[in-house]
Amino acid sequence: MASSPSASDPSTSTSASDPAPAVVAVATVDPFSLSTIQLRYPRLFQMYATLSDREEGTQECLGRTTESLPTDPITGLYTKIFYQNFTEKLHPNPEGVPLKTDSEGNKYFHFVYRMLLACESGSCGGDACRLYEILFAALEGAVDYSRNNQSTLFDHLLGWTAAANTHELFQLWDRAEPYRTQELFDWAATEWKKLFEKTEVSGAIPGVSDEMRNFAIGQCDSFKRLVVGARKEWGDHAKYSFNFIKPKSRPPKQPVEKKPKKVVEKKTTTTKKSKSNADVTVDVGTSTNGANSAITDGAAAPAIVTPPSTTFNNPRNFDDHFHSVTVTVHRPDVHTKLGLGLTDMSSPNNTGYLTMKVSSISETSLFHNTELRVGMWISMIDGSVNFNFKSGVEMLQKAKGELTIDAFCPRKDLLTETKSTDAAVNSNAAAVGAAPDGMATSGMKRKAIN
Secondary structure, three states, rough: OOOOOOOOOOOOOOOOOOOOOOOOOOOEHHHHHHHHHHHHHHHHHHHHHHHHHHHHHHHHHHHOOOOOOOOOOOOOOOOEEEEOOOOOOOOOOOOOOOOOOOOHHHHHHHHHHHEEEEOOOOOOHHHHHHHHHHHHHHHHHHHHOOOOOOHHHHHHHHHHHHHHHOOOOOOHHHHOOHHHHHHHHHHHHHHHHHHHHOOOOOOOOOOOOOOHHHHHHHHHHHHHHHHHHHHHHOOOOOOOEEEEHHHHHHOOOOOOOOOOOOOOOOOOOOOOOOOOOEEEOEEEEEEOOOOOOOOOOOOOOOOOOOOOOOOOOOOOOOOOOOEEEEEEEEEEOOOOOOOEEEEOOOOOOOOOOOOOOEEEOOOOOOOOOOOOOOOEEEEEEEOEOOOHHHHHHHHHHOOOOEEEEEEEEHHHHHHOOOOOOHHOOOOOOOOOOOOOOOOOOOOOOOOOOO
C-alpha cells in the first residue's frame, strides 16, 4: 500500500502524442486522524509531535517560512512532514492482501510507515534513534490499546510488522543500540507467538481467518529474513533474531506440483536483453504495453547530444554507510530522453514500495554528472512514493519541466558501476505488469548491489 500521490502535476494539457493516462484506483479511505492517535496511542503521538517540531526547525534552518505548511486544526501539529502527507487518503489494497483498506490494521500500517519515512533526513545515527523510538512507541501503542481484544491486537501487530518490513530499517541495522533493539524484536515476537498459537484453531480469534493468519506469517517470515540478514551486511553489531512462531503453530507446507518445461520457440528480435528478465530496452518518453514493448509513438524521440541543464542539491542523508540524494533536472518535453536504465525489482515478495533500481545512466542522460548513481534505488518521484515499477515508469514518461528523483543506497561503498551486462542497457529498462501499489505480500526481497 503506497501512501502519497505525486507532489507535482507537470501538465494538465493533453494532445494526440501524449501517452495514454494510467488507470489508478481511487483513494477514498481516510487515514487515522491525529486526534485519534493522541487518544489511542499517547507515546506514538508524542513521537509525532517531536517530528512536527523537527520539521519546523528544518524549514527555519533552510530559510523557509512555515506558514504554508498544513496544520491539524485540533492538535495544531503539521500534517505534512518530510514529504509525507498524513492526511492523504488511502488507496485500495491490491489483490492478495486480506487486510481490508478501511481496517484499523491497515490504517495503523500507513501511519507507522509514514512516520518511519518522515523521521529520516538527518545523520544515520540520528535516524537510527528515531526509527527505534517510533517502532517502540508503535508497538507499545498496539499492545496497550488492544490488550483486551485479540482481534484488534492481531490487526495492529500486522500493521506494525508490515511497516517495519516495508521500510527495511537500514539505519537501524547500522547504528542502533543492539541490546535494546533485540529486546524490542523479542517483545514483538512474543506477542506474535501467542496469537499464532491461539489461531491454530480456525476461527479462535473472531475476524482472523486462515488466509489472514497465513498472510501474517508471511509478513513475519519476511521480517525475520530482514532481521537475521542484517548481520551479513553490517556485521556482528547487527546480530539479531526474530523467533515469532513455534514450529507446531506453523501451517504444513503444501506439496508443489512439478510442471513440465515449456518448449519456447526462439524468435529473432532487435530488443537488447540484459542478464535479468526485468531489464528490457524501452525509451522513457514513449508508452509501454508489456514486458517486451517497443516504441509506439510512430517516431523516435529526438537524439540529445548535450543534456539540458541539471541542478542537484546536497545529500540529505550521508555518511560512511548510507547515502540518500535528491536530484532535480529540467525536461523540456515528454519526448526528451532521460537516458536512464531501470531494473524492475518487483517479485512475489516485493509488490509495492521500492521496486525501481537504477541500472545505467547514459552519457547523454539528463542525470549524467549528477549525484544519482548506478545501483541506487528510487524512493520518490516528484515527492511521491505512490508508485510501483509500472506506474513509476509511467510517471517518468509523462514528466515535463522540473523532474525530481529521490534515491538511496544503503552503503556508500556499493555505489559502483554495474557489470557490463547492466552497463550495456543505456536507455530505460522497464518491465511493466507489476502488481498494484500495496503492502508487500511477503516484504521486499533484498538483493546485493554489485
